[in-house]
Amino acid sequence: MNNKLKLLNIAILFLFLSKNIFAQDLPQSIASSDYYFLIDADTKEVFLSKNADIAVPPSSMTKLMTAYVIFDLIKSGSLKLDNKCFIGKDAWRKYGSSMFLNYGDVVSVEELLKGLLVVSGNDAATALAESTAGGIANFLYLMNLKAKEINMRNSHFMNPHGLYQEGHYMTLRDLAVLIIELYKRFPEYVHYFEIPEFTYRNITQQNRNPLIRNNYDGVVGGKTGHTNQGGYGIVATVKRDNRRLIAVVNKAKTSKQREQLVTDLFDYGFNRYKKLNIFTKGQTISSANIWLGNKSRVEMIIDQDVSISVPREIDVEDVKVSVIYKDPIYAPILKAKKIANLKIEIKNFKNFEYPLYAKETVDKVGYIRKIINILKYKVKIFYNKYFVKLWT
DSSP states (O other): OOHHHHHHHHHHHHHHHHHHHHHHHSOHHHHTOSOEEEEETTTOOEEEEESTTSOBOOGGGGHHHHHHHHHHHHHHTSOOTTOEEEOOHHHHHOOSSOOOOOTTOEEEHHHHHHHHHTSOOHHHHHHHHHHHSSSHHHHHHHHHHHHHHTTOOSOBOSOSSOOOOTTOBBOHHHHHHHHHHHHHHOTTTGGGGGOOEEEETTEEEEOSOHHHHTTOTTEEEEEEEEETTTEEEEEEEEEETTEEEEEEEEEESSHHHHHHHHHHHHHHHHHHEEEEEEEOTTOEEEEEEEESBSSSEEEEEOSSOEEEEEETTOOGGGEEEEEEOOSSEESOBOTTOEEEEEEEEETTSOEEEEEEEESSOBOBOOHHHHHHHHHHHHHHHHHHHHHHHHTO
8 A cells, every 4th residue: 555545544534533533522412413503692603513504494483584574563663562463264274383263363463473482373474474564475575675684694485484385495594693683683572482381262382492391491482393394493592691592403303302402502502611701892902002193092992892602611811812903003093993903812712803993083293293293203213223222
């Protein structure tokens, strides 16, 4: 066997061992699954991901987009929770999961929302789409429009309920984006996701989210889904202390496998990582020299909170912070202008960079002052070059 072939075999063996070592490092439910995504909702750091950008049937997780449109209509003033909806034949006949609407029922938007999000009613989704936006075609238009507005890059909706239809798809990453935006934009309405049970026409049904049923520590809400084509899926949010994680699962073979997988994903994220809160929005990080300005220095501030999720064994001493800029900075400088970069290096982990901005406007000096400053600078250079050397 020649040397090149030996090297190739060694490389293949190394890749095989690396893959299996990594797989052994993960819980079996994760290592054996093909569609999952785990992300920090605040820092947007991805901890685990597999096939997160593949378009797949989202099943009833579609209803999160339906809820988004309804919440948006309510917030804009176009709709109210107590508006009444007449239940037509399409909603009444809709098969699959149901809140058991009858043809001719008159139901409030709020009751339909509960039927949509607690018991995943396909009939509730259809009724909301038909009754709230000028017809189902316009409602679907709004679903696709709002998805683009919040940067869901690979999703398309053909119905409001998620029953399988060609051309109806989402990615796991888009589902995470969607639920993050729901909690960010509509905090006054997201409590509907965590209602444990719902009763309509004297029929009580439990929330289909297994994390809520099992009182999983910190569970906030989410949405499950199931179709033959999409398998068993879930997108869920869990909050503990200062951390909010989002887990997305799809194409699990059974509801039990889905439950185990989403639980193991959250356990992995919370047990292996912690959040370091390093800087707060508006905080002054450093200051810089100014050349030919009416002030000699300008403070640099950061325009966002800087929090980073790191492995639990990392400590504050492992974090190195530096500011990168060209010294001095030439005037004029406008307030909020980017003037530097903040670099955060975390030992044995990752590096991060954030822009820094001028805290205030600094104008140029007048002509006379400019000449004086230049002369002072040249005198300083001359002094350092000749006299300092003379005495050292």
